[in-house]
Amino acid sequence: MKAALWYEKKDVRVEEVEEPKVTSGYVKIKVKWCGICGSDLHEYLGGPIFIPVEKPHPLTGNVAPVVLGHEFSGDVVEIGKGVTNIKVGDRVAVEPMVVCGKCPACKEGKYNLCSSLGFHGLCGSGGGFAEYTVFTEEYVHKIPDSMSYEDAALIEPIAVALHSIRQANFNTGDNALVLGCGPIGLATIECLKAAGASLIIVLQRKSIRQEYAKKAGADHVLDPNEVNIAEEVKKLTGGVGIDFAFDTTGAKIGFDIGIDSLKYAGTMVITSIWEGEVNFNPNVLVFSEKKIVGSLAYRHEFPATIAQMSDGRIKTEGYVTKKIALDDIVEEGFGTLTGPDKKKHVKILVTPDKSLLSDCKE
Template sequence: MRAARYYGRGDIRVDEVPEPEVGPGTVGIDVAWCGICGTDLHEYLEGPIFCPTHETPHPISGETLPITLGHEFSGVVYAVGDGVDDLAVGQHVVVEPYIIGDDVETGPESTDYHLSENMNFIGLAGRGGGLGEKIAVQRRWVHPIAASVPLDQAALIEPLSVGYHAVNRSGAQAGDVALVGGAGPIGLLTAAVLKALGVTVVVSELSPLRRQKALESGVADHALDPLATDVAAEVRKLTGGKGADVAFECTSVQVVLDTLMDALRPTGVLVVVSIWGKRSDFDIHRLVMKEIDLRGTIAYGNSHPATIELVESGKIDLAPFITGRIGLDGLVEEGFDTLIHRNETAVKILVSPSGTGL
């Protein structure tokens, strides 16, 4: 089968690799669609980061480079291993793409397995990836999804779960006002979760296309251009001088973080969602004087079932956020290059590894 393999910084190749073995307790999945994530772009430009190196294997997967990329994917079950009796061939599924130590509790009541030592992701640290035609995944990480949800939209469940977990971390409630800094894929999907909960959403974004997408998709009530508007002042105006109740940093850009601090009300909550590749010049004095709660968030923990319910119930429509569909051979030129050099023109680009979805 064909798979996009990461060999190191700036080096992705489409290789022929063996089909995975569907062993006991695992599920064989024909990958339908896989999204290109910002993390994939970071690996391509700056990595290895989450990926292992050629010399040092990941401590859980035991794999070194090259690895198959892709962790935002949907597909159809083509085989089930011994001991898997609650999924059937032909069923539509998505994957919670974790690589977690076998000694870590990951049951329904666990809220911190994603913070365990050496945690990593399928499609970044080994065990196959969504940019291959097929993959075998441990049953624990496979989630069924209704056939009424198109498989291209289902591929966005994983990044939507990131937004769901971030909103959960914030404590936002219906009637609150939230400011989302950045309307890339994660910013827009975080906004979608907020709107589904009845929160008033203000988005700050440079790209006219992405501001328009935020408004047309209905996930934002207001979309502000930070070059043309004093965002913090406008948020205070919209809230009767109070400021936003919660804010979400989705860019890893210093000026965005500063703006969110300005726009929050005293005792507001600031959630940092983006992955920062450098240290922040953070204004601790302002945090102290406003008694701001600063919270980090990474990925998700037992968030997929609730996230899937939001989509299956129709509370969130993922269709507007898909702005491109390509095959595996166009991964770098049509996918990575667009998102690196012309990211203001796209939101989520999906890849069909077998080409059957095109």
């Protein structure tokens, strides 16, 4: 079968690989759609970050090259011995967590903080940029008949945003600043709307993404090249500052503006993955009791995300800006998202089945 493999930074290849076999407790999935994630882009431009290179991953035992892709949907075509909750023919999405189940974090139910954490599509256990993949039954979720496979491929990034809002301890009526409106930023706006935010302000430089943010529900979209964001945020909040800031930029400008925009005792949640370090003076936290909270992936959020997407509380219109074949992932996928047109796009979906592209409307 065909699959897209990461060999090293800026080296992704579509190659023929052996079709995976089902083992006990696992299910085999024929992939319909898989999204290109910001994490995939970080690995492409600056990796390895999560991908094991010299030292094998402790759970998979694998090193690069690895099959990429962790935001995907498909059909179950085979089940292994002992599988009871999933059957052949089920329409599913995968929560791509590769965890040990034995460490203190896993035993507390915080499996996203597993001491041996890996992600399907990054750690060598297979991935969604392939015709088929296999994964443990525990993290395979059925999707409603009313949900399209394209929407199901968006469950994973939206769950990332939902987890960040839960990490913030966000309450109905609170206000928020979202730093950046790529896929996770836009998902964060949607989740904040569903959570009952009273005011949503977004930082985004001038591009089509400003319009995407407005369509997603942002009340104000501010360009840091045109205004002092922190000052504008204070004006919009009666001189107080924002309750919560959500950084999805992974850049110092987002970090600094987020902290400066917070009210006293406000909280900044960092959802972004960083390729380098950032410096700041801890006094900005001490003197006003502001907080910085990390948010990694998700845990137990897939069912809630599926429910809120299904009943329309979280919308996906306009989220997918391009659909491509697996054969074209390097040029049309990674090339587009790292090239001059990158800010025109939110989410690019990839399919190993070219027949699905005949019905696509980009």
